[in-house]
Amino acid sequence: MAAKKPSKPWRLVLSTAGGPVYTAHRSKPAAYRAIEEEKQRVADGYSRVVRIAVEQWDIDGSRWQRVEHAWQKGE
Incomplete structure (x- = not known):
């Protein structure tokens, strides 16, 4: 039996x-907006994330399949 598609088929690692x-998102644009928001939290010192990957x-x-490594601290 095949697994059911999740209601939020995009996620960030x-x-x-x-x-x-892991954070789940309903669309690709929503996932990429969340990346920008997380990068800002890192820059402001509120987050200790060192790498962000996108999965679909x-x-x-x-x-879940890895789409890309979207960001790494220090890049």
Whole structure:
């Protein structure tokens, strides 16, 4: 039986010293807006995220698939 597509098929993987934190988003533009917001929180000193990756739900494979490494601290 195939896995059901999640209602928020885009997610960010926020890498921190304590491990990954996942945030789900309904669309690709919403995910990329969230990246910009997280980068601003890092710049302001409110977040300890060191890397952000974007994943999308793969309907055929019934799993999350990495789309890109969107940002890394120090870049």
